[in-house]
Amino acid sequence: MSEQAVQEVALRVALERAIARQSDGYDQRARQYAGQLVGTKLDKTQIRGLETLASTTDKVSDITDWLKLRVGRDSGRDRWAKEGIGRDLVNELEGLRNDAKKIAQGLGQGDPDLERQVHLRLCREFLKHLAAHFEYLKAERER
Amino acid sequence: MSELEYLLKRKQSIAARSDRWQAEAARFADRHRDLLPKRITNAQLYGLGNVVRSARRYADIERFIRHQAEKAERAGRLDVQGYWNDLKDALGKLRGEAQALLKTLPLPVETDNRQALDALHRELAGLYVQHLIAHSLYQTAGAKEN
Numbered sequence: 001m002s003e004q005a006v007q008e009v010a011l012r013v014a015l016e017r018a019i020a021r022q023s024d025g026y027d028q029r030a031r032q033y034a035g036q037l038v039g040t041k042l043d044k045t046q047i048r049g050l051e052t053l054a055s056t057t058d059k060v061s062d063i064t065d066w067l068k069l070r071v072g073r074d075s076g077r078d079r080w081a082k083e084g085i086g087r088d089l090v091n092e093l094e095g096l097r098n099d100a101k102k103i104a105q106g107l108g109q110g111d112p113d114l115e116r117q118v119h120l121r122l123c124r125e126f127l128k129h130l131a132a133h134f135e136y137l138k139a140e141r142e143r
Numbered sequence: 144m145s146e147l148e149y150l151l152k153r154k155q156s157i158a159a160r161s162d163r164w165q166a167e168a169a170r171f172a173d174r175h176r177d178l179l180p181k182r183i184t185n186a187q188l189y190g191l192g193n194v195v196r197s198a199r200r201y202a203d204i205e206r207f208i209r210h211q212a213e214k215a216e217r218a219g220r221l222d223v224q225g226y227w228n229d230l231k232d233a234l235g236k237l238r239g240e241a242q243a244l245l246k247t248l249p250l251p252v253e254t255d256n257r258q259a260l261d262a263l264h265r266e267l268a269g270l271y272v273q274h275l276i277a278h279s280l281y282q283t284a285g286a287k288e289n
Contacts, residue, residue: 058158061165061270065277072280081284090281113159 011107018103019118023125030126033089034133040082044135046070051131054124060097060116063123064090096122146251156244157263161270164237168274171233172282175226180283182223187211188276195272201238201265205231230275237267 037047054063070079071086080086100119107114175183194207212227241263250259 058154059161059270061162061274064165065273068277068281072277072282072284074284087281087285113155116159116162 011109014107015103015118018106019121019125022099022103022122023129026122026126027129029092030129031133033085033092034130034137036083036085037130037134038137038141040080040085041076041078042080044131044138046079047131047134051127054120054127058120060093060120060123063127064093067093093123093126096126149248149251153248153263156247157266157270160240160244160267161274164240164267164271165274167233168271169278171229172275172278175229176282176286178222178226179279179286182220183226183279185280185283188279191272192276195265195269198265198269201261201268204234204265204268208234234268234271237271238264241267 050063050066053066057063067080067086067090071081071090074081074086097115097119100115100122103118104115172179191207191211195204198204198207208227208231212224212231215221215223215227238260241260244267245256245260245263250256
């Protein structure tokens with residue numbers, strides 16, 4: 001294995017570790033959102049839809065656009081627009097950019113797109129926690 | 144560069160630009176918030192979204208926007224005409240972005256440069272419009288909440 005290849009692997013490992021560490025730190029906040037979301041008329045299909053979108057898209061903007069559209073269309077204010085939950089979530093996800101910036105800077109990598117890609121990964125992690133908590137809390141509530 | 148490498152690089156570059164242009168599209172919606180949702184309706188925005196999604200050439204998008212501006216002018220709605228003209232300019236500027244992007248993507252041989260540029264421009268315009276529609280609806284909902 002060449003030295004460059006070894007460096008690439010080391011960087012990848014460091015990146016995965018940093019993302020995993022950050023992800024663990026999101027668990028409680030995601031649980032709070034899930035707690036609010038179970039108080040809306042949203043069901044698990046919609047939350048899963050958001051999680052699936054996040055895990056398949058290559059753009060952070062696709063995730064926030066999706067949420068913005070749902071907030072905009074919720075004229076009954078009993079789903080994504082209820083008590084500002086959708087708006088808070090948009091801000092939360094956009095705010096993860098700061099964490100992504102720190103991780104990218106910490107790795108001292110020259111890739112100009114790294115911060116954006118880390119941001120996307122962090123959004124996926126956050127929404128993964130949120131979807132899991134939502135399903136759990138929803139099931140508890142329906143029991 | 145192989146066709147696959149080219150396509151992957153193109154996809155990644157478009158994603159990066161789309162994320163970067165989201166804030167600019169949101170600013171555009173913010174600058175024109177007084178027109179939403181009565182002068183520029185949600186139906187008009189959805190119509191724009193449909194045209195952008197189905198357009199085969201960038202000129203189709205431009206024609207639709209020009210038509211909207213002309214209709215507004217005939218109805219004496221100069222503010223609405225201004226909206227469509229501003230949008231035409233904003234999307235037109237993305238051609239420069241598409242040109243710069245194309246230079247960083249060595250095209251596989253036998254690719255028609257003009258067609259590749261137009262396709263890229265159309266794609267960037269589509270993503271800009273996606274951000275614009277999402278933010279406009281979001282903003283309108285926010286105005287109602289207040």
